[in-house]
Amino acid sequence: MKAFALMLLVAALLPDPARAQTSIEWGEFKLHTNGLIYSEADIQILRRIVDSLNLRFKTCDLSRPYYSNPQARAWYVLFHSKDPRLPAIKKDIDNQVSFQELVQKYSTVIKHIDTNLLYVRSASTDKKGNHYYLQGTPYSGYNYSHSVFQKYTERGNWRYKYVPAGKKNAAHSLEAWYFPEEFKQKRLPTKYAALIQYVDCMIDTTASIFLPSAKRPRWAEYPHSVRKVVDYINKKMGHKGNRDARYTLLYSDSQFNYAIAKLQNDKNLLFLLNEAVEDCLETNTGSESLERLVAALISKEKALEMKRNRIVVGQCSMDFSPRDHARTIAMLAAETHSWDIFLRAHLDIMNDNFARMSDGSYAYGLRKTYLQELEALNLNVVDLLFGLTLRADNLAENHYYGSVWRLGWALTESKERKTFEARALEMLKDPGLDEFNRGLIFILYASYVSRLDKKEAMALIGQLKQDEKSYPLSLRPAIQKLQN
Secondary structure, three states: OOOOOOOOOOHHHOOOHHHHHHEOHHHOEOOOOOOOOOOHHHHHHHHHHHHHHHHHHHOOOOOOOOEOOOEEEEEEEEEEEOOOOHHHHHHHHHOOOOHHHHHHHOHHHEEEEEEEEEEEEEEEEOOOOOEEEEEEEOOOEEEEOOOOHHHOEEEOOEEEEEEOOOOOOOOEEEEEEEOOOOOEOOEOOHHHHHHHHHHHHHOOOOOOOOOOOOEOOOOOOOOHHHHHHHHHHHHHHOOOOOOOOOOOOOOOHHHHHHHHHHOOOOHHHHHHHHHHHHHHHHHOOOOHHHHHHHHHHOOHHHHHHHHHOEOOOEOOOOOOHHHHHHHHHHHHHHHOOOHHHHHHHHHHHHHOOOOEOOOOHHHHOOOOOOHHHHHHOOOOHHHHHHHHHOOOOOOOOOOOOOOHHHHHHHHOOOOOHHHHHHHHHHHHHOOOOOHHHHHHHHHHHHHHHHOOOHHHHHHHHHHHHHOHHHOOHHHHHHHHHOOO
16 A cells, blocks of 8 residues: 655646646546547547457457466465574574475464465566566565565475564564475466456557656656747737746636637747747646647647657645546647557556555545446446456557456446346356466455445345355465455
8 A cells, every 4th residue: 555645736736728628626537428438529530549459359260279377376474583493493494394384383473374375476577687577465465575585595385584583573473385286387378367367459559648758757847949939929919928838838718729720820939839848848847728729720630649748747646637637638749640559548547547645435436437438438347347457467568457456446436337247157067267467357356346335245245255166276265364
């Protein structure tokens, strides 16, 4: 869980006409008359693109094999005590005693024990080429372990770390993991591989939202050419600017509206605006209002380029500027038929996939997912979200990964909820699907259930518990922990 603190905003709290028109409290967006955050004209354009992609997917070669991440069950035990026997535990592990024998012999100094952990080897490595690992359970989730295991002593099936008592710690401590089986991986059945391929068919793995030159500017210290644009508009309107232009281009809708109504063909303004655009691209600066003016007077393509050249970082939980930035990127991408940029930007909004200086659960729990927009495009959203959930060891380098909890929340908005429920339960019971992916599907399902009304949630959890014996042993403790 991320720590959070309310920080003083600078640029984010200054008035911005574009922001005022597109956002309401908590950074969520006003809806068009079609009930969506994109106009019907944009939806029509995007729907035609999706139709062609769906046709392309039907002709895809679905024989490409995907293999699960190498994974193994692990039994964990933490010994922590001033008892002088702890060094003896280390000696017993070095002699490769069994897990059962060890925990029975030293039961009085065990602080924590867990025999339901799964360890998953990630494809990512450190600078020396050592693999990182995920650890966890279907109930608690899977997080990066503290271990690149090379840092720990290895003895047969054991890996451990021993810290003797000393000046900084009064007690001895010994963490140990016992692996009753080797790491193994299996090929994903074709029907699940097809879900992953659907994601890569819809979201080009060679595309990215941001340009290679994009940076995260700490402060919007705009080039002097931006001030020239502001001064020129103010001069034409017959009044002087009354604020510094470091943080925002325009201070009221009246300036923007005047420029659009009176200065569209003003060669001096267009010259100054083009100059400001090039300087902003060179310095990775910009603003919603400046880019809005560029889209109106120069081109939407140039405005989109500016947006893709700067990465917006949230300053705190209440700073919705990253979501605003992604939404305006998605809008311009739709209007310029840039499907790959559009979908990645929209999925970032759905997954709340943004950098923030701090964040709090109270905030991200209120941010909406906007799945209905994707359904309006005729995307097969159930297949798409399953594909965003599943993991494999040999995914494309730029494959889009979904945030499983957020995807579960999104599915409560789907028109195909019953289809999702039935397929999720079928996947949980399928021995052909590896344990890690079944754990992720459980998290997806549990997240979905948690966002339903109480009566619906109780019914689904009750059914899970009633059919508990139909599910693998690794899922049963997680099922029992669900509250109905």
